[in-house]
Amino acid sequence: MAVSYLDKFFNPQSVAIVGATPKEGKVGRVILENFIKKFKGRIYPINPHYEEIMGLKCYKSVKDVPEVPDLVVVAIPAPGVPQAVREAAEKGVKAAVIISGGFSETGTPEGIRLENELREIVKTYGIRIIGPNGLGVFDNYSGVDTFFLPEERMRRPPKGYVAFISQSGAFASALMDWMAYHGIGVSKAISYGNKVDVDDVDLLEYLAEDENTKVILMYIEGLKTGKGRQFLEVARRVSRKKPIVVYKAGKTSRGALAAASHTAALAGEYGLYRAAFRQAGIIEVESFDEMMDVVRVFLHQPLMKGNRVFIVTDAGGVGVMLTDALTMAGFELPRTPPELKEELRKILPPHCIVENPIDLTGDTDDERYIRVLDAIIDKPYVDAVVVVALPQVPGIKGTYVDHLIKLKTQHNKPILAVTIGSEFSAKVAQRLEEGGVTVFESPERLARALRALYLYSMYRLKEEKQAQ
C-alpha cells in the first residue's frame, strides 16, 4: 500500500512549531518540550520574538526554515492562524496540526470566518489540517506529541497497541492519563477538535494500516453531515482487520443538545447510529467502564469460535453471579457432559461440584485449579474459560497463576478471570493481566466485555465466509 499523506502527521522527519516559546506554562512551550524530549527528527521553533529557544535556533516564519518541514504545528491566537498556515502551505508543507481555539466553536461570526479561511487554504494548496481547537496528534513510536498538557497533569501511556480518536479534547486527555495509570499501552491518539479537514474516515483508514495499532477506540458525538455512509463503508472494511470500539455521546435528545453546545456536533438519531454500527462490525460500548474493559479484552484475547463458556470457581456465589451475567449477555453455560464429569470426579474430592460452574469450594488449593483447567481447556465444547480464584481462600498460594498464563499461551482460547479483594488480589490481577489473562472485579463487567469479543468474532467469521 502507498504511504498515506497522513504519515506526515504521525511520522514526520521534521517539524516546525509556530508559537513555540520559552515561557513556562504556555502551550507553545509544552509542545516544544514534548518534541525535544521524544522526537528524533529536526525541530524548528517559529516565533518572531526570539533568536533561540531552549537551545534551538528560532525562525520568524515557516518561510525562513532551511527546509520544507514535513509537519507544522500551530499554537498561536486564532486571528494569526490562517496566515501562518498559508505561509507553510506556500512553502510546500503538506500537514498542519492546529491547536489554537477561537474558531467555529465560539459561535461568533469572526470564529466561523476564520475557520472558513482554513478550509479555503486546504482547497487552494492541498495542505491537510488536523484541528483546529483540539489537542492534535500523539504518536508513541515517532515521538510526535502536540498534546499541550505537561506530564505532571497528563501522564503519557506506555507504548502499546490502542489507537484512539476523540471528539472531546478534555476526554482525550483524561483517557491518556487514565491509561497511563492503568498501564494500557497506546500507539496513537488524535484529538481533531473542529475537524475542518482530516476526519474520522481518514483516520480510520490510516489506523487500519498501522501495524502498531491492534484496537481502534473512538469517542464521537456526531459525524460530519454527509459523511455517514462513507464512514460506515470504511468501518466495515477496517473491522475485517481489527476491532473498532465506539463510544457514541449524544444518545438522548437531551445529550444531543449538550453535544451541540459542546462541539456543534449534530448527534443525530441514536437508533440509526446503533443499527449502522452493528452492520459495520463496530463494537459499541455504553459506558466508560465498558470502553476500557472491552479494549483490554481485545488486546489480549483471541477470537471466539462459539458462545459456550465454562466457569471454574472457588466461590459458589461468584459462580452464580457469573452464570447469571453470562447468560444475560447471550452466552451458553453448557452442563458438564457425563464423560467430563467422570474425568473431574477422578481428580477432585467428592464435595466439589463438577457441574458447570465447576466449584472447587473454599478448601481448594492451586493444584485443583491446575488439574481441572488441564482437563477442560481442550474440550471442543469449551469456547472460553472464566476462572474465579478468590484469594481469600487460604489454600490458594498463587501457583495457578503461572499455569493459567501457560495455558493462555499454548491454547487459542479466551481465558478471563475474576478476583475481588485487596493487595494480594491486585497483585494476582496484575500478574494475570501481564500474562494475557484479562481480569475483572465484577462478574457483570466481565460478561459485557466478553460479549463484545463474541459479537466481533461472529462479525469476522461472517465476513470471512462471505469472502470465500
Next chain:
Amino acid sequence: MAVSYLDKFFNPQSVAIVGATPKEGKVGRVILENFIKKFKGRIYPINPHYEEIMGLKCYKSVKDVPEVPDLVVVAIPAPGVPQAVREAAEKGVKAAVIISGGFSETGTPEGIRLENELREIVKTYGIRIIGPNGLGVFDNYSGVDTFFLPEERMRRPPKGYVAFISQSGAFASALMDWMAYHGIGVSKAISYGNKVDVDDVDLLEYLAEDENTKVILMYIEGLKTGKGRQFLEVARRVSRKKPIVVYKAGKTSRGALAAASHTAALAGEYGLYRAAFRQAGIIEVESFDEMMDVVRVFLHQPLMKGNRVFIVTDAGGVGVMLTDALTMAGFELPRTPPELKEELRKILPPHCIVENPIDLTGDTDDERYIRVLDAIIDKPYVDAVVVVALPQVPGIKGTYVDHLIKLKTQHNKPILAVTIGSEFSAKVAQRLEEGGVTVFESPERLARALRALYLYSMYRLKEEKQAQ
C-alpha cells in the same frame, strides 16, 4: 425497644469457642486469635486435648465453663456438632454460631440428618443458631469475629456504617477484603451459611435497630420457602428507616440451577422478586460495581427532593456523557433558566457555556467552579449537583475541593463528582470522598447510583405521606 435475643450474637459478654486449637492455620486457631485480639469480654477455649491455649485456660466441654457464656462458637467436624450444641443449650447458652460444614450442603443423607438434629435442638432448648456452613458473625464494634480467615488473607474493614448479610461465605470474605482496601466502613457482617435457624428476616429486624448501621447490604440467592411474605413485610418496615440494598443471584434459570448446586437455594422466579423488592422499598442492584457504588452514595448523600440535576464541568465531552446517562436513568437536566443564565454570564468569561451542563471549558481555574457552585447550590430547581473537574486541566489547583466539601456540609443536597485520570485524580477523589462528596470515574455508574438514591428517596417520601 426490648433488647433482641440476637444481641447475644453481636454483643456478648462472654464466648466459648468449641474447637479452639493452638495449631497454626486451623480454623479454631484463627477464630480464637480474632477474639483475643479484639473482643473485650471473657473467652473460653473448648478442646479436650489441651489444658491451656494461647495463655487461656482450656475446657473439655462447654459444660465445664465456670459461667453460662452468652455465645458459643462451634468449629469442629460436623458429626460432633449436634452434641456440642446440645451441651451448650443444656447449660443455658442462648446463641450458637456454627462454622463447621458437612451438613445439608453435602447433599448426603448423613449431612441432612445432622442438620435436622440441629433443628431439633433449636426447638427443644430455644437456643438460636447462626449457620452451619458459614463464616458466622463479624461485629466491628464488639470485636466478635468468627470469620475464620486470617488478616493476611482477608483484611478487616474499618469501623463504619454498612452492615451486610451474605448467603455466600466466599463472597462475604471477598467483600470484606475489598471494602477494607477501599476504606468503606462496616458495622456488622453475617454469613449464615445453611441458615438452619436465624435467617434474613431476623437479621433485617435486628439491623434496623442497630445504631451503627446506616445501610444494609444483602447478597441473597433465595429465601427460605414460605418466608417470602414475612421478608417483604419486614423489609418494607425497615426501608422506612434505612435503605436495604439487595443483590439477587440466580436471576436466570441457568443461574438458579447454579444456585441450587451452591446453597441448595430455591432461587425462584426473578420477576416476582423484582416486583416484590420494589414494593418493599428495597433497592436492587444488578452488578458488583453498582452494589458498591450505591452503598457509597447512601452512606454520604442526603435524600433527594426531586429528579432535577445540574452539571458543572470543565470537559464538554464528559458533560455530554453525563447528560445521556442521567437522562437514561430517569433524571431531568433542566435548561438553565434565563435569570440564572444572566447571573452566570456576570461571573464567567464569555466563551463558557451557561446552559446546563454548565461548561467552564479547559482554561478554567478553581475560582470559576467556586463562583458557579455558589450561584446554583441553593436554587430550588436544583435537586442534585454533579461536578466534573478533570484534573488534566492546568488551571485546576484543587482549591475547589474544600469549597465543594463545605457546600456539602452546609446544604442538604446530594453533591457528586466525576474524575478520570492518574495519581492526582485519585488523590482528589480521596479528599472528596472523605468530605462526603461521592466520586465516580464513570458517568454511567454515577447515574445508576444516583438513580438508586432517587428511587429510595421517593419511597421514603411516599411512605411518610401515607403515615401522615
